[in-house]
Amino acid sequence: MARQDERSTIDQLMAAAAAGQGGALVVAGEAGIGKSALLDTAMDSLDGYTVLRTDGAEFEQELLYAALYQLCAPLLDLRAKLPPVQREALEAVFGLGPQTSPEPLTVGLAVLGLLHEMARKRPVCCVIDDAQWIDDASRQVLVFVARRIEAERIAMVFVARDAASVPGLAALPRLPLTGLPEEDARRLLGTVVRSGLDAELVERILAEAAGNPLALLEFAHDDGPFALPRVRPSLPHVGTALKSQFVHRFEQLPSDTQPLVVLAAAEPVGDLALLRRAAELLEMDPAALSVAEDAGLLTLGPRLTFRHPLVRSALYASATPGLRRRVHGALAEATDPVTDADRRAWHRAHAAVDADEGVAAELQRSSERARMRGGFSAAAAFMERAAQLTPEAGSRAGRLIAAARLHLQAGSPRAARALISKAEPGLEDSRHTQARLLRARIDFQLGHTPQATAALIGLATQLPGEQATEVYLEAIASIMFNDNQPGLLKTLGAAVQEQGRPGDASPADLLLHALLDQIRLPVEQAVPAMREAVTACRTAADSAAGHWRMNLACQLAIDLRDDAILREMTDQQVRAARSQGSLATLPQALRYQAISRIAGGGLNEAACVLAEAHALDEAAGSMRVVGVDLVLAAFRGDACHYRELKKLTGADGRPNETVGEQYARAVLYNGLGNHEAALQAALASQSRHRAGSYTLWAVYPELVEAAARVGRPQEAADAARLLERLARAHPSPWAVAQWLQARALLGEGENCDMLYREAIDHYAKTGVHIHHARTRLTYGEWLDGEGRTAEARTELRAAYEMLSSMGVDAFAERAARKLRAAGEEPRPQDTDDDPLGVLTARERLIVGKVAAGASSREVAAALFLSPRTIDTHLHNAYRKLGISSRRQLRELSG
Numbered sequence: 023m024a025r026q027d028e029r030s031t032i033d034q035l036m037a038a039a040a041a042g043q044g045g046a047l048v049v050a051g052e053a054g055i056g057k058s059a060l061l062d063t064a065m066d067s068l069d070g071y072t073v074l075r076t077d078g079a080e081f082e083q084e085l086l087y088a089a090l091y092q093l094c095a096p097l098l099d100l101r102a103k104l105p106p107v108q109r110e111a112l113e114a115v116f117g118l119g120p121q122t123s124p125e126p127l128t129v130g131l132a133v134l135g136l137l138h139e140m141a142r143k144r145p146v147c148c149v150i151d152d153a154q155w156i157d158d159a160s161r162q163v164l165v166f167v168a169r170r171i172e173a174e175r176i177a178m179v180f181v182a183r184d185a186a187s188v189p190g191l192a193a194l195p196r197l198p199l200t201g202l203p204e205e206d207a208r209r210l211l212g213t214v215v216r217s218g219l220d221a222e223l224v225e226r227i228l229a230e231a232a233g234n235p236l237a238l239l240e241f242a243h244d245d246g247p248f249a250l251p252r253v254r255p256s257l258p259h260v261g262t263a264l265k266s267q268f269v270h271r272f273e274q275l276p277s278d279t280q281p282l283v284v285l286a287a288a289e290p291v292g293d294l295a296l297l298r299r300a301a302e303l304l305e306m307d308p309a310a311l312s313v314a315e316d317a318g319l320l321t322l323g324p325r326l327t328f329r330h331p332l333v334r335s336a337l338y339a340s341a342t343p344g345l346r347r348r349v350h351g352a353l354a355e356a357t358d359p360v361t362d363a364d365r366r367a368w369h370r371a372h373a374a375v376d377a378d379e380g381v382a383a384e385l386q387r388s389s390e391r392a393r394m395r396g397g398f399s400a401a402a403a404f405m406e407r408a409a410q411l412t413p414e415a416g417s418r419a420g421r422l423i424a425a426a427r428l429h430l431q432a433g434s435p436r437a438a439r440a441l442i443s444k445a446e447p448g449l450e451d452s453r454h455t456q457a458r459l460l461r462a463r464i465d466f467q468l469g470h471t472p473q474a475t476a477a478l479i480g481l482a483t484q485l486p487g488e489q490a491t492e493v494y495l496e497a498i499a500s501i502m503f504n505d506n507q508p509g510l511l512k513t514l515g516a517a518v519q520e521q522g523r524p525g526d527a528s529p530a531d532l533l534l535h536a537l538l539d540q541i542r543l544p545v546e547q548a549v550p551a552m553r554e555a556v557t558a559c560r561t562a563a564d565s566a567a568g569h570w571r572m573n574l575a576c577q578l579a580i581d582l583r584d585d586a587i588l589r590e591m592t593d594q595q596v597r598a599a600r601s602q603g604s605l606a607t608l609p610q611a612l613r614y615q616a617i618s619r620i621a622g623g624g625l626n627e628a629a630c631v632l633a634e635a636h637a638l639d640e641a642a643g644s645m646r647v648v649g650v651d652l653v654l655a656a657f658r659g660d661a662c663h664y665r666e667l668k669k670l671t672g673a674d675g676r677p678n679e680t681v682g683e684q685y686a687r688a689v690l691y692n693g694l695g696n697h698e699a700a701l702q703a704a705l706a707s708q709s710r711h712r713a714g715s716y717t718l719w720a721v722y723p724e725l726v727e728a729a730a731r732v733g734r735p736q737e738a739a740d741a742a743r744l745l746e747r748l749a750r751a752h753p754s755p756w757a758v759a760q761w762l763q764a765r766a767l768l769g770e771g772e773n774c775d776m777l778y779r780e781a782i783d784h785y786a787k788t789g790v791h792i793h794h795a796r797t798r799l800t801y802g803e804w805l806d807g808e809g810r811t812a813e814a815r816t817e818l819r820a821a822y823e824m825l826s827s828m829g830v831d832a833f834a835e836r837a838a839r840k841l842r843a844a845g846e847e848p849r850p851q852d853t854d855d856d857p858l859g860v861l862t863a864r865e866r867l868i869v870g871k872v873a874a875g876a877s878s879r880e881v882a883a884a885l886f887l888s889p890r891t892i893d894t895h896l897h898n899a900y901r902k903l904g905i906s907s908r909r910q911l912r913e914l915s916g
Contacts, residue, residue, distance in 0.1 A: 025056070025060055025199075028049075028060055028197055029060065029063070029064060031047070031197050032047065032049075032060070032061070032064045032179070032197070033064065035047050035177050035179070036068060036071070036145075036147065036177055038177075039145050039146075039147070039171075039174075039175055039176055039177035040070075040071075040145045040175060041175075042173065042174070042175055042890070043172065043173070044171035044172055044173065044174040044175060044176040044177055044178075045171065045172065045177060045178075045195070046168035046169070046171070046177070046178040046179070046180065046194045046195065047177075047178070047179050047180070047194070047195050047196070047197055048153075048179075048180045048181075048182060048185045048191050048194050048195065048196045048197065049061065049179060049180070049181045049182075049197045049199060050181075050182050050183070050184065050185040050196055050197070050198050050199065051183065051198060051199030051200065052183060052234065052260065052261060053183055053236070053260075053261045053264070053331070053332050054234045054235065054236025054237055054260065054261065054264055054330065054332065055199045055200070055234055055235065055236075056199060056202075056235045056236070057151075057181045057199055058151055058181060059235065060199070061149055061151070061179060061181060065147065065149065068147065070144055070145065071144060071145050071146065071147050072140055072141075072143075072144055072145070072146045072147070073147050073149065074093050074094075074096060074097070074146065074147070074148045074149070075092075075093070075148075075149045075150075075151065076089045076090070076092040076093035076148075076149075076150055076151070076156070076160075077089070077092070077150075077151045077152055078150070078152035078153055078154060078155030078156035079152070079155055079290035079291075080155045080290075080331065080334070080335055081288070081290045081338075082155070082157065082290045083155055083156070083157050083158075084157065084368065084400055084403040084404065084407075085157060085364060085365060085368060085400065086115070086157060086159050086364070086392045086395055086397035086400035086401075087115050087116065087157065087159050087160055087163075087395070087397065088156075088157055088160065089150070089156035089157055089160035089161075089164075090115075090133065090159070090160035090163055090164065091116055093148060093150070093160075093164075094112075094116070094133060097136045097137070097139075097140055098112075098116070098118070098136075100136050100139045100140060101113070101132075101136065103135075103139050104132055104135045104136070104139075105135075105879065105880075105883055107128060107883075108128060108131055108132035108135055108883070109132065110122065110124070111124035111125070111128040111129050111132050112129065112132040112133070112136075114394075115129055115159075115395045115396065115397075121391060121394045121395065122394065123393070123394050123395065123396055124395070124396050125396065125605045126159070126162055126163065126166075126396050126642075127166070127605050127638075127641050127642060127886055128605075129159075129163055129396065130162070130163045130166035130167060130641070130886070131882075131883060131886055133164075133167055134166075134167045134170055134171075134888050135888075137167065137171070137174070137176050138174060138176075138888050138889060138890065141174055141175040141176050144175075145175040145176070145177070146175065146176045146177070147176075147177045147179065148164075148176070148177070148178045148179070149179050149181070150164055150178070150179070150180045150181065151181045152181065152182070152183075152331055153180040153181060153182040153188055153191065154182045154183050154184065154187065154188050155331075157397075157399075157400060158397070158399040158400070158432070159395075159396070159397040159399065159400060161188065161189065161190060162190070162643075164178070164180075165189075165190030165191065165194075165643075166641065166643075166886075168180075168194060169193075169194075169640075170886070170887055170888055170891065171888065172891065173888065173890040173891040173893070173894040174888050174890050174891070180194065190643070200233070201231075201232050201233020201234055202233040202234075202235060202238075203233070204228065204233070206233075207228055207231065207233050207238060208224075208228065210238050210239070211224065211227060211228065211238050211242055214238075214239055214242045227241045227242055230260075230263060231260065232260055234260045234264075236264060236330060236332075237260050237263065237264055240264055240267045240268075241263075241267065261332060264330075264332055264336075265332055265335075265339075268319065268332065268333045268336045268337065269336050269337065269340045271317055271318070271319060272319065272336075272337050272340065274317070275313060275317060275319075276310070276313060278306070278307070278310050279310045279311070279313045279314055281304070281306060281345060281348075281349070282301060282306050282307075282308065282310050282311050282314070283311070283314045283319065283320070283337055284337060284338060284341040284345055284346065284349055285297060285300060285301060285304070285306070285349040285353070286311065286314075286320065286326055286328075287328070287334045287335075287337045287338040287341075288338060288346065288349045288350055288353060288369075288372075289326075289353055291325075292325035292326040292327055293325070293326075294308075294322070294324075294325070294326055296353070296356050296357065297311075297326065299356035300349070300352040300353045300355070300356040301352075303352040303355055303356060304348065304349070304352045311326070319333055319337070320333070346372065347372065347373045347374075347375060348373075350369045350370070350372040350373035351369070351370070351373035353369045354366050354367075354369035354370040354373055357369060363384075363387070363388065363391075364388045364391065364392070364404075366384075367381070367384040367385050367387070367388045367404070368388075370384060370385075371385055371407050371411065374411055377411050377412060377413035378411050378413070379411075379412065379413055379414070379417075381408075381411050382408040382409070382411040382412045382413075382417075382421070383408070385404050385405070385407050385408035385411065386404070386405060386408045386421065388404045389401045389402075389404035389405040389408060389424075389425075389428070392404060393428065398428050398429075398431040398432035398433075399428075399429075399432040399434070401428045401432075402425050402428035402429040402431075402432055402434070402437070405421055405424050405425035405428055406421075406422070406425040406429075406441065408421050408425075409421035409422045409424075409425055409441075409445075415448040416448060416449075416450060418445075418448055419445040419446075419447075419448035419449045419453070420445075420449075420453065422441045422442070422444050422445035422448075423441070423445050423449075423453070423456065423457055425441050426438040426439070426441040426442050426445070426460060426464075427460060429441065430460070430463070430464060430467070435464045435467050435468050436468070438460070438464050439461060439464045439465075439468075442457055442460060442461050442464070445457060455481060455484045455485065458477070458481055459478075459481045459485070459493065461477075462474055462477035462478045462481055463478070463496070465477065466478065466496075466500060472510060474500075475497050475500045475501060475510055476510060476513065478493055478496055478497040478500070479493075479494070479497045479510065479513055479514050479517055481493060482494050482497065482517065483517050483520075483521070487521075487524060488528070488530070490521065491528070491530045491531050491534055492530065494514065494517070494518055494534050495530060495533065495534050495537075495571065495574070497510075497514055498514060498534065498537050498538065499574060501514065511538075511541055511542065514538070515538050515542055518534065518535070518538055523535055528558075529555070529558040529559050529561070529571070529575075530571060532551070532554055532555040532558045532559075533555045533558075533559060533571055533574060533575060533578075535551055535555070536548070536551040536552045536554065536555035536556075536578060537555075537574065537578075539551040539552070540552055540578070540581065544747070545744065545747040545748050545751050546747060546750070546751045548751075549582070549748070549751040549752045552578050552581065552752075553582065553752070555575065555578060556575055556578050556579050556582065556584070556587060556591075559571065559572060559575035559578075559591070560575075560587065560590065560591055560594070572594075572595045572598075572611070572614075573595075573610055573611075573614060576588065576591050576592055576595065576614045576617075579591055580617070580720065582752055582754065582757070583748070583752070583754050583756035583757035583760070584752075584754050584756070585618070585621060585622070585756055585788050585789045585790050586788075586789065588617075588618045588621070589618045589622070589789065592611070592614045592615040592617070592618045593615065593618075595611040595614060595615070596608070596611045596612060596615050598611075599611045605638060605642065606642075608635075608638055609635040609636075609638045609639050609642075609644070609647070610635075610647075612631050612632070612634055612635035612638075613631075613635055613647065613649075613650045615631050616628040616631040616632050616635070616650050616654070617650055617653070619631060620650075620653060620654055620657060620792065621789075621790045621792060621793070622789045622790060622791055622792070623790075623791035623792040623795070623824075623828040623830070624828075625654060625658060625828055625829045625830065626829060626858070626859075626866065628650075628654055629654060629863045629866065630866050630867040632650060632651055632654065632863070633863040633864050633866070633867045634867055634884070634885065635647075637864075637867075637885045637886060637887070638886065641886035646670060648667045648670050648671060649671075649680065649682045649683060649686075650682075651667050652664060652667050652668070652671075652682070652683055652686035652687075653682070653685065653686045653689065655667060655686070655690070656686040656687070656689040656690035656693065657689060657693070657792065657830050657833075658829055658830065658831055658832070659690065659693045659694060659830070659831045659832020659833065659835070660831070661690065661694065664686070664690055668683075671683060681707050681721065684703045684706055684707035684721065685703075685704075685707065685720050685721045685724065687699075687700070687703035688700045688701075688703040688704045688707075688721060688724035688725070688728065689724055690832070691703065691728075692724055692728055692731075692833075693830070693832030693833045693836065694832050695832075695836060697727070697728045697731035697732050698728075698732050700724060700727075700728035701725065701728035701729055701732055701734070701737065703724075704721050704722075704724050704725035704728055704741075705725065705737065707721045708721070708725065708740075708741070721741075722738075722741035722742075722744060722745055722764075723741075723745070723760050723763070723764060723793075725737070725738050725741045726738040726741055726742055726745075726763075726764040726767055726768060727767055727800065729768075730767040730768055730769075735768045735769070738764070741764070742761075742764045742765070742768055742770075745757075745760055745761040745764050746764075746765075748761070749761035754788075755784045755785070755787040755788045756784075756785070756788045756790055756793070758784045759781045759782075759784035759785040759788070759793070759794075759797065760781075760793070762777050762778075762780050762781035762784065763777070763778070763781040763797050763800065765777050766778045766781060766800070766801075766804070767800060774804060775804075775805075778797070778800070778801040778804060779801070781797050781801075782794065782797050782798060782801060785797055791824065792825075792828060792830060794824070795820075795821050795824035795825045795828065795830065795833070796821070796825075796830075796833055798817050798818075798820050798821040798824065799817075799818065799821035799822075799825065799833060799836060799837050801817050802814045802815075802816075802817030802818035802820075802821055802837065802840060803818075803836075803840055805817060806818070806840055806843070806844060811844050811845070814840070814844055815841060815844050815845075815846050818837045818840050818841045818844065818846075819837075819841060819846070819848070821833075821834075821837045822834055822837035822838055822841060822848050823849075825837060857903065857914050858903070858914070858915065860902045860903070861899055861902060861903075864895060865895050865896075865898060865899040865902075866899075867885070868881055868885070868892060868895045868896060868899065869896065869899045869911055869915065870915065871884065872896060872908060872911060873908075873911050873912045873914075873915035878892045878893050878896070899911075
């Protein structure tokens with residue numbers, strides 16, 4: 023039978039992994055098509071490999087980390103070699119240590135570490151059969167690992183019926199299996215049919231099986247020819263015909279064997295000792311299972327296995343509901359309540375005939391254990407089943423709401439909303455508000471609509487102070503990032519005003535009032551509250567409570583044009599997220615840190631920070647956020663990279679561009695000298711957002727420069743006035759400098775020369791070196807226009823050197839063109855100033871951490887990669903830099 027091409031693909035994967043170029047493959051095809059048989063043949067021929075296997079079980083999808091434990095059990099002795107945080111995470115999810123709530127990414131990194139340790143001795147192959155049935159937590163970890171083994175001696179093979187329907191598998195290389203060619207099908211059939219079989223019947227078997235190997239073997243079974251009349255061409259799928267065949271064979275078993283087979287089908291692990299205990303409770307003789315083995319339905323051994331997963335599902339489904347409840351009840355009683363409490367609760371739930379508070383409470387405890395282990399999907403499933411078995415209406419509604427929250431945390435908002443609808447009729451009045459709040463949060467997550475925001479505002483008015491503040495902040499953040507809806511702002515402002523400002527205002531209270539003041543009030547009146555909120559949030563930056571609010575506080579620091587506080591707060595935010603292990607908030611904290619580095623002219627440092635944020639996003643499977651990347655590309659003048667990034671946003675000057683994206687576009691075109699395009703980007707931002715909106719203040723200097731260059735200063739009048747009002751209300755050096763520069767660009771006042779020089783002096787007091795250099799550029803351009811060539815050359819030369827050293831290439835080229843026109847050839851940029859400039863962002867990030875003293879293992883943990891992958895990047899960097907040791911790297915980076 024020919025499967026040479028498919029076998030060759032698997033053999034190539036194994037050979038590459040043995041050579042240190044690991045990879046993953048998804049073998050996909052319908053039930054019975056030969057996926058497992060192909061893998062078994064390939065694995066049997068492996069020499070020198072450690073083969074680890076796990077199987078998804080249709081009835082175990084709700085049991086947290088069941089498939090992952092099966093795969094990792096042989097490796098658990100190696101966990102002592104993992105970093106403590108990874109070892110503790112692994113022990114927590116497998117019930118081997120304290121029940122903490124580890125980050126799923128940390129669990130994934132721990133499993134990667136186990137496999138890495140094993141692969142140091144010999145190559146490893148992981149086979150995940152029936153991947154469509156593995157529990158969500160196991161699947162997420164295994165997909166995470168599969169995407170990080172390119173430099174490891176590890177191969178991973180997933181076996182699934184439909185890879186596209188299994189989250190994460192669609193992105194992996196795929197090997198589809200189809201039916202056997204007719205010649206191979208005839209050859210296989212000939213190995214099992216008796217001689218002299220009617221030719222017409224042979225043709226019918228071939229037609230019915232459609233090249234499916236399992237179907238060919240089953241239809242040609244001793245009973246097959248007589249069973250074939252039940253197999254009709256009208257059946258929708260070969261799998262349906264196979265199930266009918268298995269059920270027919272099951273029905274031929276003795277009456278005392280059939281219940282035993284159903285018992286075995288209800289026990290997914292195949293634990294023969296457990297099955298014997300359960301059979302004895304049912305007063306059945308376990309020895310009768312040998313009859314089912316003789317019938318080719320199952321195999322007895324160290325573990326009971328069914329001939330095919332279709333056999334298990336078909337026979338279980340064919341049993342009466344009463345028999346299924348009986349066998350689950352026996353399995354629950356036979357299961358150890360201490361070592362296997364969750365599986366016992368699962369069996370008890372399936373054995374229940376009616377509502378049962380005892381079973382519901384046990385399921386709730388299982389839900390809590392799953393939640394503590396980071397398995398929100400499993401926790402939601404347990405809690406939902408607990409609610410179904412809860413007799414008292416109020417308690418049932420409460421458990422439904424709890425299950426809805428867990429579904430929302432698991433990323434299933436629609437399932438959460440459906441449970442809320444079921445819960446609401448049974449809720450007491452005191453709980454209705456909480457249910458409606460959860461529904462509003464779900465609706466906002468699903469659609470980000472004004473209606474959902476309005477619902478959040480309305481519900482906040484019914485909540486106690488601290489909780490109301492949190493909801494108001496959610497609402498105001500949604501408004502600010504969605505075009506400043508005037509009606510919603512008015513409603514929100516009125517609600518907060520009626521609530522009043524508490525005497526002992528928390529940082530969250532101060533932040534809420536500052537954000538409202540900033541949007542609704544003149545700048546002069548808003549600044550005091552903004553300063554107070556930033557000061558309060560700086561103090562609270564390292565606390566776990568309200569850490570997410572730091573993003574808004576950092577934005578306030580940007581709007582106040584206080585670069586020192588911005589840098590301090592963004593660094594605090596990143597430190598806090600790292601120390602708390604808050605991998606969900608760290609990427610956004612890193613993005614704000616990158617903004618502060620860009621303003622300071624540290625474009626390479628910003629690129630490294632963003633590379634780490636993207637590594638975290640990729641590890642979590644999150645959508646890549648590229649807003650700050652656009653700003654970085656814009657300042658670099660890298661139009662090609664900018665356009666590539668824009669494709670990821672789905673907006674290229676269209677109405678759904680965010681203000682940050684429009685700001686980046688304005689910067690890019692100002693740098694490239696296309697001031698008309700820069701003006702259009704800045705004006706588009708202004709037209710969509712109310713003047714004074716906090717996100718616009720960064721755009722205004724770009725608007726002023728673009729308008730001045732194209733001779734349309736009237737277009738920038740409002741922006742210039744706002745810059746003046748901010749500088750007067752909060753005279754930080756940065757705010758004053760940008761106002762003075764705006765006046766100079768627009769020709770305000772009699773002495774532009776003085777305005778430029780004062781702006782440069784104020785910028786020199788800040789850490790926003792990129793804007794300092796740009797002001798020297800615009801001053802040099804003005805001097806050149808005034809015919810003061812010698813003075814212009816001085817400023818343009820300084821601007822060119824500053825901008826070039828920072829990598830602000832488009833603006834540097836603007837200065838170079840003016841210098842050439844003034845008769846001076848700019849000095850070529852000294853590449854020795856940045857010896858790491860030849861590295862990619864990922865390589866630069868890694869060598870930076872290594873140069874700071876981190877080991878490969880520590881860098882791997884920080885970036886959620888394997889140590890071998892880190893070493894591969896490091897060796898590539900060594901080659902590019904012409905060095906061979908970490909000592910040389912530290913000297914080079916020093």
